[in-house]
Amino acid sequence: MKQILQDSVLVSNYIKGDECALGKLIERHKQRIYSFIYSKVLDRDITEDIFQDTFIKVIKTLKKGNYNEEGKFLPWVMRISHNLVIDHFRKNNRMPKYDNNGDFNIFSVLSDTDLNAENRIIKTQVETDVRRLVDELPNDQKEVLLMRMYQDLSFKEISEKTGVSINTALGRMRYALINLRKVIDKHNIVLTN
Amino acid sequence: MAKNYIKSSPEIKKMSPKKETISFLLNYSKALSVINYKRMKFETLLN
Structure with missing residues (x-):
């Protein structure tokens, strides 16, 4: 009882301007x-916060003078802290936070798959080279x-579209690749990223 | 027979905030003043 009275006295002293009462x-x-x-x-x-x-x-x-629960200081403060704990969990449920101090590192599964600037330029150059090489091939190949x-058609579909047999289509594909390799070797073209 | 571990951790019982936190609160309290104007209340922090 004495404790409760003392709290209420300290609270009223603090409201009157006694800063030491808060301490x-x-x-x-x-x-x-x-x-x-x-x-x-x-x-x-988090507890500290x-x-x-x-x-x-x-x-x-x-x-502000809004306190009106004289004699119940501790339960009042406990209720405030309880509400703030609830707020903390609500906020964390909406925005789950992953800290990186455990065994599991979130960045090991969240990698940036985009190419960097240099690799992007190389990729464009390779694609341009391949396009020019393909353009050099005879039309049927x-x-x-x-x-x-590029159109991902099967050899059966290709043979139907071009009006040749499947074997001819296969042969043209084979010669197209041989010719591409020949040109690449002859001009020492590097087609790797 | 099942064992019930009802003893609470002694670590939790002895915990208290950092000195810096308490010092911050006391300084915050000293710096904060509330000004009443008509029906309105204004908070000012004088640091």
């Missing part, structure tokens, strides 16, 4: 409030190669 109130109840928050969030840094926010709210309410590689 005494914090000193008296810090362990209980801090332990309560920690028992819910199980993280020292919520403890601080709790007392910022207490200070603002007392200074070029036609089969484009249908097979």
